[in-house]
Amino acid sequence: MKKIILALDVYDFSRVEELVKKTVPYIDIYKVGPILFLRYGEKIMRIIKDNGKEIFLDLKFHDIPTTVKLSVESAKELGVFSLTVHSIGGEDMLMAATSIKSRPKIWAVTVLTSQVATKEEVIRRAKLAKACGVDGVISSPLEIAIIKKECGKEFDVVTPGIRLESIYDDQKRVATPDVAIKEGADFIVVGRPILNTINPIETLKNIYNKI
Numbered sequence: 001m002k003k004i005i006l007a008l009d010v011y012d013f014s015r016v017e018e019l020v021k022k023t024v025p026y027i028d029i030y031k032v033g034p035i036l037f038l039r040y041g042e043k044i045m046r047i048i049k050d051n052g053k054e055i056f057l058d059l060k061f062h063d064i065p066t067t068v069k070l071s072v073e074s075a076k077e078l079g080v081f082s083l084t085v086h087s088i089g090g091e092d093m094l095m096a097a098t099s100i101k102s103r104p105k106i107w108a109v110t111v112l113t114s115q116v117a118t119k120e121e122v123i124r125r126a127k128l129a130k131a132c133g134v135d136g137v138i139s140s141p142l143e144i145a146i147i148k149k150e151c152g153k154e155f156d157v158v159t160p161g162i163r164l165e166s167i168y169d170d171q172k173r174v175a176t177p178d179v180a181i182k183e184g185a186d187f188i189v190v191g192r193p194i195l196n197t198i199n200p201i202e203t204l205k206n207i208y209n210k211i
């Protein structure tokens with residue numbers, strides 16, 4: 001699968017439609033977050049699926065185990081490829097999430113890339129997630145190598161916090177796309193560094209060609 005996950009952090013329906021249509025050659029998985037999902041729900045899912053692509057539903061579940069389990073079940077019924085939970089929800093919550101059969105991939109957020117974190121804390125949460133049957137983690141590009149070393153090559157590492165230059169927005173633990181891929185990221189999640197440029201498709205094409 002293609003390595004770039006495009007974060008669809010735009011909130012105008014026709015812009016989303018246009019963006020998906022124009023980025024199809026470079027993207028296999030589109031990330032839908034709470035803002036877009038709350039505004040347009042299944043209509044957004046349809047656009048992505050009609051273009052033959054996969055959905056990463058990034059709602060970052062963090063609740064009591066039963067609620068999270070039923071949320072994963074509902075996401076499965078929507079036909080998403082992957083979804084997120086917060087590792088900080090703990091063992092019981094993570095086990096409940098992974099207990100669903102033939103479910104989407106579950107990726108656990110270690111520590112948000114907008115927060116400062118020690119490597120030890122990130123590794124502790126990644127190992128907990130792995131022990132609970134989670135498929136991988138969302139973590140910063142600065143921790144890819146150590147997570148792969150501690151949790152194994154098969155454990156997915158998906159990294160937001162991708163920056164092309166020194167405009168960090170609210171992200172704190174960042175790297176460039178090529179560094180993240182070189183470090184071993186399975187997927188990089190990119191939003192504003194593509195969407196906030198004058199020609200997003202050209203920017204995406206450049207990143208795609210570089211990695």
Ligand code: C5P
Pocket residue numbers: 007009033058109110111112113114138139160161162169171189190191192193
């Ligand atoms: O615009 P930018 O490239 O920073 O977007 C990153 C995307 O990844 C956002 O949609 C954000 O919600 C999401 N994300 C993140 N950090 C995490 C998990 C998800 O930035 N730990």
